[in-house]
Amino acid sequence: MPETPEAFLRRLERQQALPPVCLIAGEEPLLQREASDAWREAARQSGFSEREVFDVDSNFDWGRLNEAAASMSIFGDRRLLELRMPNGKPGNAGSRAIQVYCSDPPDDALLLVTSNRLDKGARESAWVKAIEQAGVFVYCWPLPLDKMSQWVRQRLERAGLKPDSEAVELIVERAEGNLLAVDQAVERLLLLNGKGPVGADNAALSLADSARYSVDDLADAALNGDLPRAHRILEILEQEGTGQPLILWALARDIRAAARLSAGADDKILYQEKIFKRRSGLLKATARRQPTHTWHRLLRRCHEVDCAIKGVPGSNPQEALRALVSRLARAASRR
Known part of the structure; x- marks a missing residue:
């Protein structure tokens, strides 16, 4: 063993x-x-x-x-x-x-x-x-989600920080299982705050990165049906050099989860797809508003985008990604 x-x-x-x-x-x-x-x-x-x-x-x-x-x-x-x-x-x-x-x-x-x-x-x-x-x-092994809070608290305390419960949970939520992100947050806290007590405001400051968007921000904008915001985030991600495969992965993950939820799957699939609490409510609400065939159609679009990214002749991966984001946002906005 x-x-x-x-x-x-x-x-x-x-x-x-x-x-x-x-x-x-x-x-x-x-x-x-x-x-x-x-x-x-x-x-x-x-x-x-x-x-x-x-x-x-x-x-x-x-x-x-x-x-x-x-x-x-x-x-x-x-x-x-x-x-x-x-x-x-x-x-x-x-x-x-x-x-x-x-x-x-x-x-x-x-x-x-x-x-x-x-x-x-x-x-x-x-x-x-x-x-x-x-x-x-x-x-x-990957750290189980139910052990994350304890691990984060121990990590902070080992560095000489004294976090309250709200600070610990905020870091857990924002890190979304990424231990490297927690490690970076601890380093920033030490730099910005020094050793000693840490509250939620301090933790939020250490995690702030206002100059960038993440692929989850893009997915959330599309799932909210906010097409202008989704297109703006997509453009910023592309300008910052975020890889097209990573962008597609995030969109396909949410669409795949939505298809399963729409078909009657329980919330365990959110854990399997590593969709954390902060985003789960939006995804569940959006998924169950649309019929399963809508999500399957979007999954087929994901496959087409994947082919475009891999260089299928006559395709444009940038346009294909933009079209996928548009279709997802329009589907999500239908009530």
Whole structure:
């Protein structure tokens, strides 16, 4: 069983000798980054001062890993070897190389393997089990929504801030499950407010970003039937360089959820689509005002926009997105 990041950090605090191999993977970038940074710092404090990084891609030569294990530092220093493997798929050659390394890790080196999401098969693969047997496997699962308030409060308090309940809930609502956004809010609060009490007004200021709109702002304007505002936000997003795939993703997510709600699905689908409380009321009200076939027709339009973005000849992705926003706003405005 993989360790949680919290258990891993506690291990580092109390353990003198570091395990020779560590795999840190998962689906929560902030937790992955902090666990990896903690391991690197623990390695540095233990005298592993030389660092060698390997970036794994489809052309990576896995012989380099075991060559590094067999070689000595030119300065005689102990080394931290870091294997960055974002897709978590070493292939047969990589799996064998990792297993060989783990069977007899060198005394003068530590190996840190980092990866993004690993599916169940990967988490139970031979190379992962070899790392677990030789060292430690840490997996950073997404934080459950019902744990978010507690996590935000602890994060603020660890930074020397004393938030009231309203401030915590405001940050939870605005962050919408994005731990990196919470981390940025904490940094801004420290900069703007210093350590000490934090109320909702302070929290709102730390989260404010009035110069920009988000893709959710665009979706909300369209769902409100406010076509001029929706077109204005779309133009600003395009001017700011927001990717067309991201804009389409947000619109398609809401349209897909609306189609399911209109067909009688319960509110659980909002959680599945990561549509948070702040937006759920608008989406439910709009979805149930229109027949299901209206939303299915809009979903087909989303597919057409996707094709345009991918470069289907004769299509214009900018015009296709604008037309989709118009159709969504008009559908939402019909009572």
